[in-house]
Amino acid sequence: MTWPRYPEYRNTSLPWLGQIPEHWDVRKLKFIASVTLSNVDKKTDENEEPVRLCNYIDVYYNDFITSELELMHGSATRTEIEKFTLRRGDVIVTKDSESWDDIAVPAYVPADLDGVLCGYHLAIIRADKRISDGGYLFRAFAARGVNDQFRVAATGITRYGLGKYWLDNSLFPVPPIDEQLAIVRFLDRKMARIDQLLVKVERLAGKLGNTATSLLAEYRTALITAAITGKIDVRKEVS
DSSP states (O other): OOOOOOSOEEEOSOTTTOEEETTOEEEEGGGTEEEEEOOOOSOOOTTSEEEEEEOHHHHHHOSBOOTTSOOEEEEEOHHHHHHHEEOTTOEEEEOEESSGGGTTOEEEOOSOEEEEEEOTTEEEEEEOTTTOOHHHHHHHHTSTTHHHHHHHHOEESSSEEOOHHHHHTOEEEEOOHHHHHHHHHHHHHHHHHHHHHHHHHHTSOHHHHHHHHHHHHHHHHHHHHHHHTTSSOTHHHHO
């Protein structure tokens, strides 16, 4: 499928990004969002307040963290509750994993979740709403190139970890905020359609089902990458 392109592009010094639309920017994550690493463990202490915890597995297996998920019960201090409660627009990413290719897997929080905290092995990315949108950052973390930065930066032998420095200083394409929102609308619509197809394909047995699932997953990533890196002018797709 041929997608519409922006009328003018400019070169970047980043091999994984190449050209971006002329009016886009490239900025470090710390200048468009805050990064907070969680230290809330799974232990329950009777002297602490009861909470529910969003843990690594919840992020790894779900694109969206909602109140409908069966989240683990735990406890936390008042300070931890104030610092790590999940809010609308938050992006949660995995910062520790047994495999380097499971680093910086993102999930999005579409609504405030009172009493739900970001658990250990995860980081909260909270967009600066003046210049970035959480939904856009959620999709950007899944784009090739952007995500590869974290895989390369993760250190370890039997277990890999990503430090705050590498999250803070990672580079993101930054369109104007209205275009970020347009990209989110475009990708939400396309991802919903792909997910519907994946459900149908997974019902197929044998090699055909596995091959089709793999191709759809690859197309999903390619489409996200193209939109996030400015290879598709989504303004013409959502107008």
